Each structure stands twice: as C-alpha cells, then as structure tokens.
Amino acid sequence: MFLSKTIKDKQMKTTNIYITLIFLSSLVFSSCDLEVSPTDTYDQETFWYGSKTAQAGLTGCYAALRSQYLYGNASVLWEEAASPNAFNYDNRLGWNSIALGTHTSDLSIITNRWSAAYTGIGRCNLLIDNIDKSKELSQIEIQQMKAEARFLRALFYQILITYYDKVPLIVEAPNIDQGTLGRTDRTEIVDFIVSELDEIANVLPLRYTSSASNGRPTRGAAMALKARLLNFEASPLVNTTNDRSKWEAAANAAEAVINLGVYQLYPTYRSLFTASAENSAESIFDIQFIPEVGMGSSFDVTLRQYNNSAPLQGLVDAYWMMDGKPRSQSAYQNSANYENLDPRFKQTIVYPGSVFMGETVRVDGTNVNFKVIQTGYTYKKYSIYDSEVPAANDVSVGDNFSGINYMVLRYADVLLMYAEAKNEMGELTETSWNATVRPIRQRAGFSAASALNYPGSNADLLSDHIRYERRIEFAGEGYYYNDVRRWKTAENELNKTVRKSDGSAIITRTFNKDRDYWWPVPSSQLEQNPALRPNNPGWGNE
Amino acid sequence: MEKPDKKTILMKFNLIICLLLSAFMQVNAEIYAQKVTLNAQDVSMEDVFEAIKKQTGYVFFYNSEQLKDIRVDVQVTNSSVKETLEKCLKDLPFSYKIIENNIVIKSEGKMAKTSRRGSSQENIVVNGVIRDTDGNPLPGATVHVKNDRLKSVTTNVEGYFSIQVVEGSTLVISFIGFEPQEVIAKRDAQFNIVLKESESELDEVVVVGYRTQRKETLTGAVSTIDMSSKETETITHASQALYGTTGVWLNQAGSKPGSDGAVIRIRGVNTLSGNNPLVLLDGVEYSMSEIDPADIETITVLKDASAAIYGSKSSNGVILLTSKKGKAGKPRIEYRSHVGLQNATYLPDVVDDPILYMQMRNRAEFNSGKLTGTYSQEQIDEYRAGMSIDPSVYPASNWFDITMKQGMVQQHNARVSGGSENITYSIGLGYMDQQGILITNDDAQRYSFNMKLSADVTPRLKVSAGLTGNVRTYDEVGYGTSTVMGVIMRGLPIMSDYHRNNVYGSTWLYTPGRNNIENPRMETEQGFTKRDYQEFLSSLTLDYKLPFDIKYNGVFGYRKIDHWSKDFIPLMYTVNPKTGDQKVFNSTATSPRVKDWDAYNKQYSISHRLVWEKLFSDKHLAHVMFGQDYQVNDNRSFQAYNAGFYDNSLQELNALKDQTNAQATGGSSLDKLASFYSRLAYTFDDKYLFESTFRVDGSSRFAPGNEWGFFPSISAGWLISEEDFFESNQINLLKVRGSVGKLGNQAVSIGSYNSEVVINTGYNYSFGGTQTGGAAVSALNYRDIKWESTLSYNIGIDLQAFNNKLSVTGDYFYKRTFDILRSVGIPSQVGGLTGPTLNLGTVDNKGYEFGVNYRDQIGAFDYGVNASLTYVKNEVVDIKGEERISGRYIIKEGYPINSYYLYESLGYYQSQDEIRDAQAVYGTRTKIRPGYIKYANQNDDAYIDDQDRIITGSTIPAYTFGFGANVGYKNFIVEAQFQGVSDVDVYPTGNVAFPFNNGAGVTYEWARDSWSETNPNSAYPLLTTYTDGGENFINSTHWLQDASYIRMKNIQLGYVFPASIANKMNIDRLMIYVSGQNLLTISKFKLWDPEMTVTRGDLYEYPNLKTFSFGLNVSF
DSSP: OOOOSOOOOOOOOHHHHHHHHHHHHHHHHHHHOOOOOOOOOOEEHHHHSSHHHHHHHHHHHHHHGSTTTTTTHHHHHHHTTTTEEOOOOGGGHHHHHHHTTTTOOOHHHHHHHHHHHHHHHHHHHHHHGGGGOOSOOOHHHEEEEEEHHHHHHHHHHHHHHHHHHSSSOOOOOOGGGGGGOOOOOHHHHHHHHHHHHHHHHTSSSSSSSSGGGTSOOOOOHHHHHHHHHHHHHHHHHOOOOOHHHHHHHHHHHHHHHHOOOOOOOSOOOHHHHGGGGGGGGEEEEEEEEOTTTTBSSSHIIIIEEEEEEEEEEHHHHHBBBTSSSSSGGGGGTOOOOOSSSHHHHHHHHTTTTTTTTTOOOOSOOOSOOOOTTTTTTEEEEOSSOOOOOGGGGGTTTOOOOOOOEEEEEEHHHHHHHHHHHHHHHTTTHHHHHHHTHHHHHHHOOOOOHHHHHHOSOOHHHHHHHHHHHHHHHHHTTHHHHHHHHTTTOOOHTTEEEEEOOSEEEEEEOOTTTTTTTOOOOOHHHHHHOGGGGGOSSTOOOO | OOOOOOHHHHHOHHHHHHHHHHHHHHHHHHHOOOEEEEEEEEEEEEHHHHHHHHOOOEEEEEOOOOOOOOOOEEEEEEEEEEHHHHHTTTTEEEEEETTTTTEEEEEOOSHHHHHHTTTSSEEEEEHHHHHHHTSSSTTTEEETTTEEEEEEOOOOTSSSEEEEETTTTTEEEEEETTTOOOEEEEEEEEEEEEEOBTGGGGGGGEEETTTTEEEEGSOEEEEEGGGGTTTTTTOOOOGGGGGGOOEEEEEOOOOOOOOEEEHHHSSOSSSSOOOOEEEEEEEEOOGGGGGGGGEEEEEEEEEEEEGGGGGGGOEEEEEEEEEEOOOOOEEEEEEEEEEEEEEESOOOOOOOHHHHHHHHHHHHHHHHHOOSSSHHHHHHHHEHHTTTTTTSSSSOHHHHHHHHHEEEEEEEEEEEEESSEEEEEEEEEEEEEEOBBBBBOOOEEEEEEEEEEEOOSSSSEEEEEEEEEEEEEEEEOTOOHHHHHHHHHTTOSSSSEEETTEEEEEEEEOOOOOOOOOOHHHHHHSSEEEEEEEEEEEEEEEEEEEEEEEEEEEEEEEEEEEEEEEEEEEEOOEEOOOTOEEESSSTTTTOOOOEEHHHHHHEEEEEEEOOOOOEEEEEEEOOOEEEEEEEEEEEEEEEEEEOOOOSSOSSSGGGOOOOOTTTEEEEEEEEEEEEEEEEEEEETTEEEEEEEEEEEETTTTTTTTTEEEEEEEEEEEGGGGSTTTTOOOSSEEEEEOOOOOEEEOOSTTTTTTSSSEEOGGGGOOETTTEEEOEEEBBBBTTOOOOOEEEEEEEEEEEEEEETTTEEEEEEEEEEEEEOOOOOOOOOOOTTBBBEEEEEEEEEEEHHEHHHHHHEEEEEEEEEEEEEEEEEEEEEEEEEETEEETTTTTEETTTTTEEEEEEEEEEOOOSSSHHHHHHOOOEEEEEEOOSSSSOOSSOOOSSOGGGGEEEEEEEESEEEEEEEEEEEEEEEEEEEEEEEEEEEEEOOBBTTTTTTGGOOOOOOOHHHHHBBBTBTOOOSSSSSSOOOOOGGOSSSSSSOOOEEEEEEEEEEEEEEEEEEHHHHTTTTTTEEEEEEEEEEEEEESSSSOOOOOTOOOOOOOOOEEEEEEEEEEEEEE
8 A cells, every 4th residue: 555654544535536637637638629610611612502602602703893903992083094084193002103104013003903803713713613513503593603703704804914915814713723824825815705705695684684683794794895805906906917807806796785785875974973873774784882881982082082083184175175076176166164065074074163062163172072182173973972062971971982883884885896896997887977976975965966977987087086985985984094005095195294274284194105005914923923924025024 | 436437527527626626625624633643852843833734734823933942842642632732832931722724823921032122222243253164264245234234244354244233133144155144133142154155046946847947957948037136127018027038039019008019039030920939827828918027926938949848839939927926924015116207219200390391392292203392382481471370270280299298107016925834825916007108098007916825735735726817908099009100100290289179170281192181189089999808817736746756736727818899989070270161080971980899718728747756866866747738719709880870979889779880790719739748857966967858739720630749859968067077166057958859830820721711791792782791712721731840959058157156058059940831922813812821941040149147246235247149040941942022021042031122222313314324123214313212233134123122131130139237235226237139120111201101291301311412422312202202112222221229128226225214114125216218229220119010111100118217115
C-alpha cells in the first residue's frame, strides 16, 4: 500500500480520487471533438440543390452590375467626363487622368473595371456549370436561368473587350488553373459572344409576363447587345481595313432588333430619364436601381452636390440650333446664349440663369441646394431634380440612393446604330432615315423640316448628322467616350483645352493616339499573371 | 466508488467535477476528527502548531512575532486538540479559541515589544561589524533605518559601523550581492552581522511552460519582468511593461482612450499574417489588454523553442502573465494612485493662415496645369479685409486647436492580500479614467477586479481559484476615431468655428473636393459611439499529490467577453456663415440613425497534467510530465440598425416604429483546439541541464485529415561556473544554453478550407423594384491546408559577475518559418475571387539580442544601468519564385517581408529642356514641368513603367533597443528609460501628408521648402495639388521616410517618506513621485509620431500622448 501512515478508509478515498482523475483524463482524451460546421454560409456543393438558393446565386450575378466600376454609383457620369462632354475635377476613380491622358496602368478604374467584370463572369460561370445539379428547379427554369447568366457573361466580356482589347476568355467555373491563361484573340471572343447571344436569344422571352421580372434580359436585349458589339467591331478602331461586311453584320444585328417590333421611342425626351418611364418600351436592358440603402445609384448627389461630371462649354457649343443646323449655318445664329437650341439642350443641361431646384442657377457656387461651380453646368438627365423645388425628403438624396434605372441599351441607340451602319455601307436611304433619325429628332421636340427631313445622300453629311445625334441624344449617358474611341476621333477631340461656361480655360487635355485608344491591362494583373504580357501598344514592355 | 459507466462520464463532465470536489470535502470532514500524537523537545511553538495542523487539519491564526522566541517541550499521545493545546500553552501568556476549523492564539500578557518600545523613545548608539560568510569584513555596506534612508551610514574598511538611532527601530543592513538583513536596535548591543551572499535573481523562480523553474536552470531564451520594478511607471496597459525587454518590439500606435494600440512582435515577424504572440494569464489564454497592469506580479516571455510546449500557437512567442497572489502573514493593504495630464506628442503643422492657404492652393493648381485657380483675387481681398471685422465669416481656424484639448488620466488601484499558512488571498480593485484629447466623445473608464484565493485543503490537495474581470466603458466620436481624425486633418482655415444651438458654421468659399458644408467640430461633437466591454476569466486550479511523487495539476478556465456598442448619428446642420443658408449635413434618408451591436464570446478550457519529479542520489533530478488541453472558443454577435427617427432626441431602437430601414445582422464562429503534450527533463548535479518537450495539437481550423500537428523541442544547458575546474572570484555564474524546436501557427481564419457560398446584401439586386437576396462565392479555397511551422534555434549565454553586480545575457537565434499560411493573390480573371489560403513560403528571422545590467551602491547612493539591443534580419526565403505585390509593398525572395516597392526618385526636373528629353512614367510627359519629380528607368528600356520599381526600405525595424538608468540617493529615486527602433521606414499619404489632398489643406513645410527656381534642392517638389499633380505622388522613394527614433519612454523622480513620518501615520511605506512618459522623442520623421502603424499609409489614427503625472504608492 502506498500510504503507510493513513488509516484504511482514507486510503480508499484517495484511491478513488486517483481513479476519478484517470477518468477525468480519459474523458478529455475522448472528447477532443474537432468537428465544426458553419451555420452561416452554404457549402458550394449543396448550394445549387435548392431553387431559392440557386435563384440567389443568379441574383448575385446581377449584383456585379452594381459595382461602381461598371454601372453602379455614378460610374456612367464619370465616364462621361473622360469624353469631351464633361469635366471631373476630383479625378474620381482616376477618370480625369484618362481625360487628361496622364493615366497609368495602376489607375483605379483601369484596375477595377477589369476585376469587376471578371467577378461577374466568375459568378455566371459558376452558375452555368453547377445549376444542373438542382433538385428543385424544372428544366425550363434551369434553361432560363442559364440564359440570363450567359447574357450577363456576354455583357461583361463585351465591356472587357471594349476597353482592354484582348482578354483571357474563361467560360468555366473559377479554378486556380485559370490564373495562368493568357489573352485570347479578339475575334475568338467576339465569335463567342455572338454565338452565345444568338443561342440565348432563342431561349429568352420576348417580354416577361410579370413586372417582377423587370431587369432580366429579353430576347431583344441579347440581340441589341450583339448589335452594339458588332457596331464596335465594324468601327474604324477595330475594323482598320474598313471591311464592309462588318458594317453589314452590324446593320443586320440592329435591324433584327427593330424587326422584333416590341420597342418604340418613349414620347418625351426629358421624362424618359425619370422614374415614370422605367421599363418603358424604349428600354431594352437596364440596371435596376431602387431608393434603398446601397441599392441605388449616386446620380442625384453627383449632379446636385459633387458636380464632378460637369458639362463643358464644348458640349454646349456642340448643340445645334432648333432648325437642325449648327449655329454658324443657322437662321438662329444670333440668338442669345442657350436660346433656340436643339430642344434636348434644356432637357439635358442645367445652365447659368436657368431655374433648377427652384433657384436661379449661379456659377459662383452660392446656390443653396446645388453647385454648378466647376463649369457653370450640370446634367439633369437621370436626376429626380428639375426646375421645381424638390420635396423636402428629396433635397439631399445621398450616395447610392437614387432610384431611377439606368438604360444600358435603349431603342434610340439601336436606331442610330442601324443608321450608322447603313450609312457606312452607303445605304442610308431616306426611308432608313425616316425610320431612325427622324423619329428621334421628333421625339426630342424638333419641328422644323430642316431638322427632320433627310438631308440628302451625302455619306459625310449623314455621318455628321449621325455623330451629332449620338453625342447629343446620349449626352450624360456615358456613351460618348467609346464613340470617339471607335470613330478614332478622340485624338482630335481629346487634345483640347476644356472650358467653363464663361469661356475661361480649366485645363488642357492630351490624347496619345498611339497609346490611348486602348486601356492597358492593369499592372496588378500583369504582376499576378505574366502570361498577360505584352501589354497594349504604348504601355511598356511589348 | 463504483467504476462508473464511461459513456455517462463523457456526457456529464460537470457532474464528475462535482463528484471530485465532493470527494475532497469528505476527506476533509474526516480529518478533523483526528487525534494528536506529539513527542518533541525544545521546539518552537510554530513547529508545534504545524504538527497539529498536519495531523488534524486545524488552521492556526497567531502573531508569529509574539511566538517566535518561545520554545516548549510537548508529549501527548492520541490526545484531543484541546488537551494538546492546553499542555503546550500552560505557563505561557497565551490563550486559544477554536472557531470551527480554525484555532486562534491570543496573547494575554503585555510581554510584547510595544511596551518596551514605549519607554525608550530615545536615541542610542548602535555599533557593529559586518562580515561575509567567510569572515571577511565588508567595507561599504549600508546600514540604514528601515523606511528612512536618510538615516544611513556605511561600513569602513574593517566593516565597522556606528549609528545613532531610536531604540527599538529596525536597521536594514544591505550590500550589493548579499541578502539584506534586519536587526532591532538595542541599547549597548554590539552587532556581529554575517551577510549571506545572495543567489541573486537567478535564484528566482520563474513561470515557464506549464511549470515553474529556477531561473538558473533555464535552458531556453526567457525574459522576465518583475512588475514591482515598474511601480512608479504610469503603465495604463499591461503591454507597456514590455518596453525595453530584449527580443520584443512593442509598437504603440496611438493612445486612444479605452484601447491598447500596442502591437507586440517577439524576435521579428515570422509570417505573413497572424504574428501575435500567445498570451496566457495564470495558464489560461487571455488578452493582454484586458488585465489591469496592477494585478500582474510577473510577466514571462518565452522567445525560443521553450515555447514549443504551447505547440500550435507558439510560433510567435508566448507571454505568460502571473497575477498577484497573497502571502501568509498579516493583511497587507496597498494603494496606488496617479493622475496625469496628457497632450499629443506630435501634431501636423498645418497652414492655419487663410490668406496663405488660399494663395498656396491657387498656386498649386496653376502649378498642376490648371488654368484657373479656385479662389479669385476678389475673394482673397474680401477675406483679408473681413478678418478683423467678423471672424466667424472670415475665420483663421486651426482645427487641431479647436477640436483638441489637454487630456487627463487617473488610475487608482487598491489591493488587500494576506493569509494564513493554509489559505492565502489577494483581492485587487482598479479604476482608470481617461479623458482624451478630443473636446468631447473621447473618454474611457476601466473598472477591474482581480481575486486569487488559494487553500491547502488537505496536505495533499491545494485548490486555487482566480477571478479576473475587466469592465471598460468608452465613448468615441460618432463617425469613429479614424474617420474624425481624417476630418480634422482635412479641416481648412477658411472653415468657420461658429457653433450655436447645434448648428455649425461651414464656409462661404467653395473648395473643390469638398461639399463645403462640413465642420470638424460638428463631426467631433455630434453623435457618439458608446462601448461597453466586459471580459472575465474565472479559473480553478487543483494540485493534488498522488502516490509515487506524482503530482496532478488541473486548470479549468472559463473566459467570457461581452462587447456591446451603440452608435448614434443625429441629423446635423451647418450654416453658411455669410449667407445664413442652413444645410443638412448628412442624408435625411439615413439619419438620425442608431446601431446597436453586441458580440458575445466564450472560451472554455481544460488543462491537466501529471508531473513526476525526483532527485536521486542528490545529483540526478528527473522530471516527467504528461498533459492535455482542450479549448473551445464560441463567438457570436448580432447587430440591429434603424434610421429615420423623428428628431435627434431619442436614441433607442424602439423609439422608431417604422421598420423600412431596419437591418439586423449577426454571425457566429466556433473554434476548437485539442492538445497532448509531454516534457522529459534531466538535470545532473545542477550543472548539466537537458529538456525535451513534445506536443500534438489538433485544430478545427483545418479539414479532417489535416487537423493534427506535432511540435517537439529539445534544449540543454551547461553551468560552467559550477564545474570544479572553473575558478573565478569575479564570475559568479556562467551558463551556456541552446535549444531547437518546432513551433506551430494556426493563423488561418475559421473555415478557410471550406468552399463557401456567402449570403450578403452586397450580392442583392432589385427586380421590378423589389430587392432580391443574392449569394456569391467570394473566395477560392484550398482544402488541404495544414499547420504552419517554425523551426527555432537558439544559443545563449548568461553571465553574472562582480558579486552579481553585473549580469549579461546574450542570444543568437535563427527561426525558419515554413509552410506559411498565406492567402495567395490570384489574377482577377479567376472570377475576381480572393485567392486561397495555402501553405506557401518560407521566411527566416536571424538575429541576436543582448542585455546588460549593472547595479552598485556607493554609500547612500545606489544606482543601476541597463541596456538591451535586439537585431533581427528578416528574409523571405521561398515563395515559389512569385512576387507578391500589393500597392507599395512587395514580398519577394531575398528581401524582408513587405519591403517597399517604389519608383526611384532622382530629384526634380530643373528645366523645361530637361523635360523635353526625359522619359516619364508611362511616357506621360504632358503635364510635367520644372520642379516635378524625376523617376529612374531601371531597366533602360523605352519606358518607365511598373517594371522599373525598386525594392527598398523596410516595414520591420532591424534594431530595437532600450536603455535606462536609475539612481537612488537616500530617500530619492530617479529613473529614466529610453527606447527606440531603427532601420524602419514609413510612407505617409493622405490629408496633411500630401498637399490639398482632395480638398484638404497643406502643411507649413510646403510653404517653407517646396521647389522653386531659387530653391532647386528643396525637400518637397513643386507645390501642386495631390489631385491634379498626380505625377509627383506616384509611389516613389521620394516620399519614403525614415521612422527610426529614440524616445524617453519614462522618467520619474520618487521620494520615499522616512519611517519616522510614515509610522506616525501607521503606514508601512509611503512613496510619492512625479513621472513623465514620451516627453522627449528624437526622430527624423516630424509629421507624426514615429511610433505609428508603419504600414497604415495615412495618418488618421489617434495621436500618441505624452503624459506628465503625479502619483503615490502606499502600503499598510
């Protein structure tokens, strides 16, 4: 016995304690359970089984559109400021550097637009590869959801090749091996997007029966996106040999949309960009914004307060007169400032002396509810504000809280793409004109025959008209930067001193025609994946 | 006891504990029934009591002073306690009383010293000789009256002293290297005092991994901090005690009230994420910032493989905190208190002259290529004229002055401790109040409680319980400190400080980049964040002596954190001071808003082990230990939010019925760790020391199959000075030691091996006007990740010399961390996903550390000097040839982790001709003009592009050092500690660092020293705005700044009241002091405190503070 001096009873107790301790030890040995399963996230494997989860996965694909590097926040407006139309004084996301030609390959928007688009592509690829696992969705539902994801993926690729030219074409769910892929030939990507859009056009409905599906792509959206892509491919920037067949393909794609017969111009220009016209027959595909925290755009606060997409005097000067002629050739050439202009001017631009938010616009920044101090102008397109005093709750709508949808593709664009393609082919006839430019001008508020009628078959003259239409009709919608790129006119238009409403100079912009037509692949991507080298011309090691 | 069904035990763990405890109770009850058998001659009363206690379990309470000289003979057999006591105390002036299980011995007569002392309050002369144990006289030894160092003499060459004192007072005889002795001054006494050589601090027992050990026999690299040596330092957070510890880099960025901004790195930066050391309080994982420094007795830092016994969490070193415990003896009451005034150490020197500001901004814009300036000449003229008339319209505001004030900190701690031989206790209470330097919403309180109770329940069983708690409340500005610091740094002199009825002045002048309706005072004053943080740790420790010299030790810990916060942002209004236009500053859609948040974390841990230790033949000491730990961390949180209250007066969630904007979110995580470990140690003749440890850890952070990791270590030491051949009168101790071990790191976030699909509002989208919930994958995952490991090698030497006056410690270390867990960057083309966490890469840390301490005494002077130096060279050895670039930082083989990766600045373009022929970054020359920064083309190709950057600078200091000195003269103590780092760089950006950063202001440095034709070699380039002159602000070496510094961390002057005064107040010891922290800093970096978060970039953190305090420490 180990305890010599203690009585038996105590000894037994001690032995018991000893035994207890051994048990206690074995207890811990056996209870080393290391199993932990998360209760706040789904496992990738089982996620696609359910219908609600799969729907959420699809919604996540759409959410990528809300990135401020694609269509979210006021991205569209800042992009406008990379064009000759507007000025971005605070270099949001680096957009002013692009306008000035001082951008580098690590610029915020250049870096982040790339990754935002691939984020969307990755989500779509994941859905497309996995949704067949569903145990709850019907085949019809699966096909529809796949088609939506394929549309979005096509849109993201279309964005990528519009800015960066060649990019890696990845069409499978994300895996680590994709990280070493190099850039795919442009034509291969274009062919892929076209074939995708052709295929899903047969799956997507012409219209959705329920308004709850507003925001999802239709057959027309797929076809209009194809038209935009082919329009870009036919333009001088890409179509360096002026291959007529490319214009033909572009014209056909646009015509196919027109022939669907489901789209028409909204009756009034100004109200097209208000909540009342959302999801109208002019809208082909839009970003759905609602006035809830984080779910809106920042258009109102940007236009009202930041004024960092301020229209330039150059844009104001570009407006023709109400007879459809430039001021120098117009009967109205002696009109006062801002008077007798293209009716779209006053529906688009807030200018000194006009009434906005119930106040007379002053350039010195003394307006109470808004500022136009950068150039003297701001846009009112897509804003809830106009000349009236806003409701008290609307006076200071903040960031990401503006609820008006932004139209990525609208019918007027398709009409003008068609007219442009036809004209480039030398086939813009009076009939075609009357089906495209004329109704747009009519809707804009023109009444003079000189503005509405076919100006004759001179292709250059028609080209002037079409390019004028695109600049003015879409002013403030972020289209013009890509237009001057694809027309290769940026080297003229972006090598200029930009001015305020009083004519005073702000700064002189530069555009390097040998470099700046394409954005560089972001340096962070080259660092991560050397297979992406060489970069675009003018951007280092070639 | 029946052997219970195993399954039942497994399920009912708590029940077992209860049974276990009740078993002990039963043992106890029985013991009290014992009889006493004693047979002894000429033993002390204390020995008698001890014997009775052992046999019966009764605990004695008595005044040992009264009993200490009394010796008795006692002979009883199987007597009752009463009988025994009666026999013992017969004829002695004492009585006894049994109260339950305690026996109280009371003095009856007046034979105590007090009576004698009362009659002899007169001075007597006391003489004596002081010798060492060999009989040699000790010249220069000090004899002083206890607590009165003014009354002191030193011995002469013969070791003789003579001193005049009050009879009965206590004399303290001390000499460096010897143990001090106390004697009572008696009339006509001739003292022959023999001082024993002290075995110095090496005899100290220190807490190391699952064990206490004599410092002399340590084989690892271990630093210890005795908190009593820091009693006059006004330490507000425990981490501050680590300043000056060899091998430790402590960086305290910002002194925000209520938070501990300290980052602790032990021997460099091992890995790419997760570099914090493991902190344990009395053996249970705890946070260093949640214990009141006054509750800590010692801190041990394990720096090498000696930490390997902590396995998976040990690779960054381990910090062991031991809380204060009671000592047997009369109750001791201590009270410590200090009050300090605080001011920022550094604030930027911003241009607060509005005219100069406007002129500089205009000039900057012209210089950046703009063709018109922001402010017109008319506006400037009007402003100049108006300034003397109406300063609220034409202000000259310095927003640092407006939003900041002098801060104050006060800290009070009280502790009562004591105990009998069987039970000791220590109870501490602490209170800290800090009023920060922001004018409002910047204060913090800490209420801390600490209790430790220890009882020898039976001769075999010791039970200790501890409870440590900390309640902190603090108020922060509504938008958060870093946001508001950014706002203050963005303040302009033209912004009006008008404030009345919660309406604040803005400015009538438009400035680009601003919404021009802001006011930094408003964003400081309006709204708040209130936080309430509670952290409690309760622990129960059982020590039980088992047969065969085996000891059982079990620690059961439960730690709970409850962190609640409330944010309130009211609707704020600013007014244009000129026009009177009033504007709502923040959105009516989201304000007034309230956010309530609560996080609830609990950690329970079980740790127990069996230890066998035995000395054979007086020479062989063997030690064997087996243990196991199990720890679970369960974290939960939730948050509720609502906005759109009627007005600013109500702040609770239920004050709003409208739920349109309401949001509720939350989360949880669970983390488990199981461990088995063992130690085998052998010491021969106190000369040769060997130790090895083994640990196996399993973590739930890894996928099944990869959970377990093995972490062994071995170490050895040789006490050369103990060898017979080693003969030196000068060297008291010489030891060499070495260790090798594998340490682990599980620094990977919970669930990172899982492929998850995340639900998040960021993935929502609206269809047809209705928000629809979305989900997405956000990260690529790799299932087979496993433990990160560090191989640690250490060789060290310890030396003590000259009667232990000098001690030197030196270490060379080499740590190789491999299988580094790091999230890998992948190109965005992979779905824009965050890269997976992989075991990838190897990092080396090599270096040395060196500590030296010297203390001596010359008469009434005693003094000490100390210095420490640590050098660490960090190098990434292998990351599969990748370059990991993240903005300004690069991780690349052959360079330290996170080196700077920058364009090289070659000075400025001095002429237009130079620009015409120059290369510019990406060929963009258009805006460059003389005075702009010129960058180098490193690879001499046709472009300057991202390939032309160079690797330079470091975010990790190579050297950390500290030194200090203390001098005591009679009752005064002066002490100063310095600390610093070198070879570290910062890259400040943002408001203040760069001129006119998106509408911010500019510093006077730019006014004084920016480029002009007459100042071609200026510190700054041509004045441009940051927004428009981006070419100058490309990440380049021009903006990289040396953040090395030397700082007087602490200086103090203390005074100990003489015993004559203290005793009159019934005080044992009373000390008062004044001290200063951070009063002096020397650094090349002037923009901000160089002790900052080096990789932060912007400067928007709370300033560091210098403190001037007054304090007192008193004990009864």
